[in-house]
Amino acid sequence: SQKIEQNSEALNIQEGKTATLTCNYTNYSPAYLQWYRQDPGRGPVFLLLIRENEKEKRKERLKVTFDTTLKQSLFHITASQPADSATYLCALGVAGNTPLVFGKGTRLSVIA
Amino acid sequence: DAGVIQSPRHEVTEMGQEVTLRCKPISGHNSLFWYRQTMMRGLELLIYFNNNVPIDDSGMPEDRFSAKMPNASFSTLKIQPSEPRDSAVYFCASQPVRPGGDTQYFGPGTRLTVL
Numbered sequence: 001s002q003k004i005e006q007n008s009e010a011l012n013i014q015e016g017k018t019a020t021l022t023c024n025y026t027n028y029s030p031a032y033l034q035w036y037r038q039d040p041g042r043g044p045v046f047l048l049l050i051r052e053n054e055k056e057k058r059k060e061r062l063k064v065t066f067d068t069t070l071k072q073s074l075f076h077i078t079a080s081q082p083a084d085s086a087t088y089l090c091a092l093g094v095a096g097n098t099p100l101v102f103g104k105g106t107r108l109s110v111i112a
Numbered sequence: 113d114a115g116v117i118q119s120p121r122h123e124v125t126e127m128g129q130e131v132t133l134r135c136k137p138i139s140g141h142n143s144l145f146w147y148r149q150t151m152m153r154g155l156e157l158l159i160y161f162n163n164n165v166p167i168d169d170s171g172m173p174e175d176r177f178s179a180k181m182p183n184a185s186f187s188t189l190k191i192q193p194s195e196p197r198d199s200a201v202y203f204c205a206s207q208p209v210r211p212g213g214d215t216q217y218f219g220p221g222t223r224l225t226v227l
Contacts, residue, residue, distance in 0.1 A: 043203050043205070043220055043221050044203075044216075101157075104153075104154035
């Protein structure tokens with residue numbers, strides 16, 4: 001069966017360290033993968049998109065990798081700050097205009 | 113741009129009552145999605161529309177749920193009759209149709225509590 005798993009429900013990290021979140025999938029052939037941030041009481045907000053032919057994407061302190069052999073994406077936040085505390089969702093997109101499929105998310109807490 | 117607008121933000125109702133959630137997508141976006149989010153199941157797609165036409169409603173849990181999109185700027189999700197297990201946060205999202213994938217823009221959600 002198709003499955004998307006994000007490494008853990010919650011991740012605590014000290015301020016200044018690099019946070020690494022994992023998204024694994026099975027029985028999908030995604031054309032691209034997206035990461036979203038969700039704050040309490042709000043809807044998810046798009047952060048980054050990486051396509052199947054891209055290995056890495058960066059945006060400021062964020063970095064995403066995509067390994068279609070391992071069927072895994074890693075999401076890194078360098079020099080983490082308490083303001084980075086939120087839930088991060090990965091979402092897979094297949095070819096065409098079909099909807100995204102979301103993971104359950106990882107709740108990140110950055111402790112000062 | 114005001115973004116995706118949803119109303120109401122909070123809804124508390126009693127079991128058996130009809131509930132109507134509303135969504136105004138971003139102008140110019142061709143696709144609209146309704147999701148339900150719970151702690152247990154995460155973000156689940158209920159139904160989506162392309163150019164106001166329902167494309168896939170396989171995520172709608174039961175016949176008690178229905179959705180309409182009478183025009184490009186308005187959609188509703190109706191639950192009739194509502195049950196306590198329908199309690200969740202309901203999100204609407206819109207997306208411009210472009211090849212190669214694109215981002216979804218989410219509304220703030222409607223928190224539904226069915227007593």
